[in-house]
Amino acid sequence: MGCTKEVKLTHVYRCPSCGNRFSSSSPTFRCPKCRSKFLIHEEGPPLKRAKNCRGSCSGCSGCGG
Numbered sequence: 001m002g003c004t005k006e007v008k009l010t011h012v013y014r015c016p017s018c019g020n021r022f023s024s025s026s027p028t029f030r031c032p033k034c035r036s037k038f039l040i041h042e043e044g045p046p047l048k049r050a051k052n053c054r055g056s057c058s059g060c061s062g063c064g065g
């Protein structure tokens with residue numbers, strides 16, 4: 001209850017490898033369960049990517065490392 005809207009900064013990811021669904025307050029690019037690097041970003045603010053990045057350059061803020 002209340003009038004203040006909180007910006008949702010929680011990212012929700014789903015791992016297609018093991019089916020693990022988890023949330024993180026910061027961009028995560030690895031499944032904590034099976035360490036798969038391929039995650040589906042389900043919820044949260046859009047990730048910033050470099051212009052020439054397709055999601056796997058590991059060099060921009062949209063990829064992490």
Ligand SMILES: [Zn+2]
Pocket residue numbers: 015016017018019020031032033034035036
């Ligand atoms: Zn996984």
